[in-house]
Amino acid sequence: MNALYLAFAYLRYHWARSLVLVLVAALIMFVPVATQTLLSSSERALVARGEATPLLLGSRGSQLDLTMAALYFGEERPDPVPMREVETVWDSGLGVPIPVHTAFSSSGFRIVGTTIDYFDFRQLTVSDGRGLSLLGDAVIGAKVAEALGKGAGDALVSSPENLFDLDGVYPLEMPIVGVLEQTNTPDDEAIFVDIKTAWVIQGIGHGHEDVVTATEVANGTAALANAAVVQYQRITSENIESFHFHGSQDDFPTSAVIVVPNDTRSATILKGRYLDAEGPTQLIEPAGVIQSLVDRIFRIKALLDVVTGIIAVAAFAAIGLAVFLSYRLRAREIATAVKLGARRGMVLRLLSSETVTLLLIAGGIAAVGAAIVSQNAEAWTGWLLTLGA
Amino acid sequence: MVRVEGVRFGYGAGGFRLHVPSFVLEDRERVAIVGPSGSGKTTLLNLIAGILVPEEGKIDVAGIDVTALNETGRRRFRASQIGFVFQDFALLDYLSARQNIYYPYRITPALKLDAEVRDRAQALANACGIGDKLDRHPSALSQGEQQRVAICRALVTQPKLILSDEATGNLDPDSKVRILDLLFEQAQAAGAAVLAVTHDHELLPRFERVLDFAQFREKAPA
Numbered sequence: 001m002n003a004l005y006l007a008f009a010y011l012r013y014h015w016a017r018s019l020v021l022v023l024v025a026a027l028i029m030f031v032p033v034a035t036q037t038l039l040s041s042s043e044r045a046l047v048a049r050g051e052a053t054p055l056l057l058g059s060r061g062s063q064l065d066l067t068m069a070a071l072y073f074g075e076e077r078p079d080p081v082p083m084r085e086v087e088t089v090w091d092s093g094l095g096v097p098i099p100v101h102t103a104f105s106s107s108g109f110r111i112v113g114t115t116i117d118y119f120d121f122r123q124l125t126v127s128d129g130r131g132l133s134l135l136g137d138a139v140i141g142a143k144v145a146e147a148l149g150k151g152a153g154d155a156l157v158s159s160p161e162n163l164f165d166l167d168g169v170y171p172l173e174m175p176i177v178g179v180l181e182q183t184n185t186p187d188d189e190a191i192f193v194d195i196k197t198a199w200v201i202q203g204i205g206h207g208h209e210d211v212v213t214a215t216e217v218a219n220g221t222a223a224l225a226n227a228a229v230v231q232y233q234r235i236t237s238e239n240i241e242s243f244h245f246h247g248s249q250d251d252f253p254t255s256a257v258i259v260v261p262n263d264t265r266s267a268t269i270l271k272g273r274y275l276d277a278e279g280p281t282q283l284i285e286p287a288g289v290i291q292s293l294v295d296r297i298f299r300i301k302a303l304l305d306v307v308t309g310i311i312a313v314a315a316f317a318a319i320g321l322a323v324f325l326s327y328r329l330r331a332r333e334i335a336t337a338v339k340l341g342a343r344r345g346m347v348l349r350l351l352s353s354e355t356v357t358l359l360l361i362a363g364g365i366a367a368v369g370a371a372i373v374s375q376n377a378e379a380w381t382g383w384l385l386t387l388g389a
Numbered sequence: 390m391v392r393v394e395g396v397r398f399g400y401g402a403g404g405f406r407l408h409v410p411s412f413v414l415e416d417r418e419r420v421a422i423v424g425p426s427g428s429g430k431t432t433l434l435n436l437i438a439g440i441l442v443p444e445e446g447k448i449d450v451a452g453i454d455v456t457a458l459n460e461t462g463r464r465r466f467r468a469s470q471i472g473f474v475f476q477d478f479a480l481l482d483y484l485s486a487r488q489n490i491y492y493p494y495r496i497t498p499a500l501k502l503d504a505e506v507r508d509r510a511q512a513l514a515n516a517c518g519i520g521d522k523l524d525r526h527p528s529a530l531s532q533g534e535q536q537r538v539a540i541c542r543a544l545v546t547q548p549k550l551i552l553s554d555e556a557t558g559n560l561d562p563d564s565k566v567r568i569l570d571l572l573f574e575q576a577q578a579a580g581a582a583v584l585a586v587t588h589d590h591e592l593l594p595r596f597e598r599v600l601d602f603a604q605f606r607e608k609a610p611a
Contacts, residue, residue, distance in 0.1 A: 002495040006484075013483030013526070336479040339440060341468025342496035343461070350496070 003346065007353035017326075018358065021319055025362030026369070028312045032305070033370040039301055041377035043294050049185060050290030052122075055267060057085055057097070057257040057274070060282045067289045070100045070256035072186045073110035077103065080253030085281055087250060094270050095261035096121075099254035101198040105191075106156045106174075109144045112190045113198025113254070121260060124187055128152050129178030132194050135243055136235030138174040139192045142182035151179055156191060158201045172201045173234040184378040199245060199252055200235070207235070207242035259283065323355055390416045390550055390582040391437055396446030398429075398436060407432055409446070409605050414550075419573060419583045421593055424602025430586040433602070434552045437584070438471050439463030451549045468497040472543030472581065474572065476555035478535045480527040486538045487523035490514065493546050500546060513541040516578075517571055533564040537571065544575050551576050553585035557592065569595055 011018040049071050058066040059079035068074035080103075089097035098121055101113030118124075119131060129152030132139055138156055145151055158172045174193060182188055199205045235243060245252070261267035274283035334347050373380070391414035399406040407429040414420055422430045435441040437448055439455045440463075448455045451470055458466055473479075480489045488495075490510045494502035514520045517537040519530075527535050536556065543551055556572065557565040569585075569592055576583045585596070593599050 006495055009488065010483045332477075332479065333481055336475070336481075337492075337496045339438070339467070339473055340493045340496060341464045341471075341499060343464055346496055 003349045003353040004357070006350055007357050010354055011357060017322070021322060021358050022362045022365065024315055025319055025359060026365040028315050029363060029366035030369045032308050032312070033366065034373045035301070035304065035308070037370065037373050037377050038381060039297065041381040042297075045185070045378065045381045046290050046294055047287070050287040053258055053286045054261055055095070055259040055270065055283055056286050057081065057089070057259050057281060057283050058255070060277075060280060063282070063284045063289045064293060066256055066282075066284065067286045069102050070258065071286055071290075073102050073112060073190050078255060080255060081257060081281055082250060083252045083254060084250035086254070086257050089257065089259055089270070092270070092273075093262075094266035095259050098258040098260065099195050100256050100258060101195050101253070102255045103253075104158050104198065104201050106158045107144075107148055109141075109147075110190050111138075111158060111198065111201065112192050113195035113201075114192060115195060118192070118258070121258065122183075122185075122187055124183065125181045126178040127181045129176070131178055132192065133177070134235075135194060135200065135240060136172065136174050136197055137177045137193065138197075139178040139180060140176055141180050141188040141190045141192075143188040144191055145179045150176055152176055172197070184381075195254065196245070197235075200243065202253075204247070204252055205243055205245040207239050207244070323358075326354075327351055390414050390418065390451060391584065392447075392449040393433075393437070394447045394449075396436060396443045396448060398432060398441060398443045405429065405432075407605055409433065412600065414582055414584055416549075417577065417580060417582050418598065419576070419596050420585070420598045420600055421596040422584065422586045422600045422602055423588070423590070423593065424605075426588075428602045429605060430602050431554055433605075434554055434584065434586060437550075438467050438473070438552055440467070464497065465499040468493060468499040469546065470548050470550060472546060472548035472551045474536075474539050474543045474551060474553040474556040476558040478527070478532075478539045478559075480535055480538055480542075482527055485524050485526055486514070486519065486530065486534075489527065489538050490523075490541045490545050492542060506545065509547075510541060510545050513544055513575065514538075516575060517541055532560055533568060536560060536564075536568050540568070540572050540575060544579055544581070547579060547581075549581055551581050551583045551585075553583060553587075555586055555588065557587065557589060562591075565589065565592060566595075 050067070053071055056066060056070055058070065059081050061078055062076075065076035066078045069076045069078050083099065086097040086099050089095060096117055098115055098117045099113070100118070102110055104111040104113075112118075116132065126139065127142070128145075129139070140148075140150065140156070148156075150156070154176045156174050156176060158174070160171045174191075174197065180187065180192075196205060259270060261270055271283055271285075274281060330351075334351075337347055337350070338344070391412070393409050393412040395411070396409045397407070405427065412433075422433065424430050432441065436443055437450060437455070439458060442463075443456060446456070450466070453466055453470070455463065455466060480486075481492065484492065487510065490513070491502055491506070494500045494506060500506075511520065511523070514523055514537075517540060519534055519537045519541070522530060522534060527538070530538065536559075539556075551572065553572065557568055560568055572585075573583065573595070587593070
């Protein structure tokens with residue numbers, strides 16, 4: 001106890017030196033553990049999401065971009081796939097197609113235009129409010145609600161963007177009708193709307209002011225093209241009826257289509273139908289794409305481990321040198337202690353108490369840090385995976 | 390108190406050699422050791438304290454044959470029977486004055502730090518005029534105050550012998566006299582003898598006896 005008392009007194013008196021040594025040692029211990037925890041959690045989250053999504057249909061191109069856009073709502077923008085592909089899957093009777101339109105965002109969160117099937121497929125439940133029912137409705141993920149401080153009854157406005165539509169995109173105010181239960185998946189950070197709402201944002205669907213009266217139509221003087229025609233930015237019960245879409249829905253775009261096959265046989269048949277390398281679309285298994293991404297990450301991690309190891313060795317050598325120099329500086333104290341009756345073992349115990357105390361405090365800090373990371377790994381992983389979305 | 394008989398000691402072959410045929414320090418006696426640098430004054434203190442072991446001869450302190458003790462025995466003897474006062478005070482910068490006085494109790498299991506010791510330390514500090522400065526670190530004390538703390542540390546274990554190695558060497562002339570008088574006063578109160586190495590001849594009249602060490606140095610054999 002006396003050795004510990006003296007060790008604490010020394011560390012407290014030389015607090016700046018002790019603090020630097022403790023922080024450096026804590027960092028060396030914390031970083032590899034935190035990296036490993038986050039990577040493992042990321043791997044679990046990535047793989048789980050991939051495995052929970054049997055098939056993904058999209059335009060031919062980067063499979064990773066398609067997967068990241070459709071599963072993680074990342075900022076990747078694969079070429080859109082026409083809605084007729086959704087109909088084709090429906091018509092085959094081999095599975096359920098769920099379109100996912102991820103081209104737009106609001107307040108930094110991705111707007112996901114989809115159908116009601118998506119909520120059943122991902123087993124998403126509403127914790128507050130109700131699900132999607134009307135054009136313009138938005139249901140937000142738990143993290144979106146938390147970050148924006150919004151809930152059912154509030155509203156969101158889509159960010160103005162030009163994407164597929166050369167005519168420009170009109171911001172749309174969407175009433176929030178529900179908040180989803182937290183799932184620690186990218187769904188927490190998404191704003192869900194009906195895919196038709198996404199098309200409205202895109203400018204494919206729109207409403208008009210009732211400037212054209214029945215009399216005018218009867219007289220053949222209806223204004224078919226008029227600069228005074230107003231593009232609505234808000235869908236209300238008064239104007240909802242005026243919203244309509246131009247062109248055939250088969251040609252409307254979606255970013256990707258999640259396909260839930262009826263069974264393994266159906267999946268195999270479906271995959272066979274999209275094997276043509278020259279075809280405009282591809283049907284992929286996200287789990288395979290994710291696994292290859294994870295393998296790549298872990299190859300990089302192995303390299304990082306080596307670098308961390310080298311840095312750790314260098315840092316511990318520096319700490320060792322600092323401790324050794326401290327021992328040298330205390331040679332007089334040691335000589336005094338021996339003269340006053342201390343045995344050499346006591347002197348060694350005194351000095352090692354300091355080193356052990358330093359390492360224990362550093363270990364404690366690293367452990368607390370690791371525990372915090374571990375506790376929040378799922379949430380932080382979800383955030384990391386959707387970073388930049 | 391101290392009886393040295395036929396002690397011989399040398400630092401390796403061809404190095405410094407010391408021969409003390411006979412030396413006696415009586416109880417409560419105050420003896421100064423003088424002599425040129427390198428004559429072995431500090432070596433004698435270290436031999437008496439059991440830090441060094443003589444090649445031959447006998448050293449008896451307070452009835453204990455120090456030369457017959459093993460390493461552990463010598464450490465216990467040192468901790469319980471000897472009080473050291475050093476020229477450089479040898480205080481620890483990271484401990485308060487109070488904790489510096491307790492220091493001997495922190496480093497050896499031969500001594501137990503209890504309420505009685507704490508009271509004694511406070512009384513000693515009061516007597517030395519530093520009772521109100523015990524919570525300061527050495528860096529916040531003057532040189533004289535630091536040496537007072539060192540004297541308290543030497544006396545708190547109630548030793549029967551104080552070994553002082555140039556205890557006033559770093560002090561100004563006024564402080565030297567005051568500190569030496571204080572050391573004598575406190576040693577007298579504790580019933581301890583004082584054996585002090587000094588180069589300061591002005592202080593010699595304050596001692597009861599002076600031992601000139603030049604006579605004990607041997608020439609190293611060729």
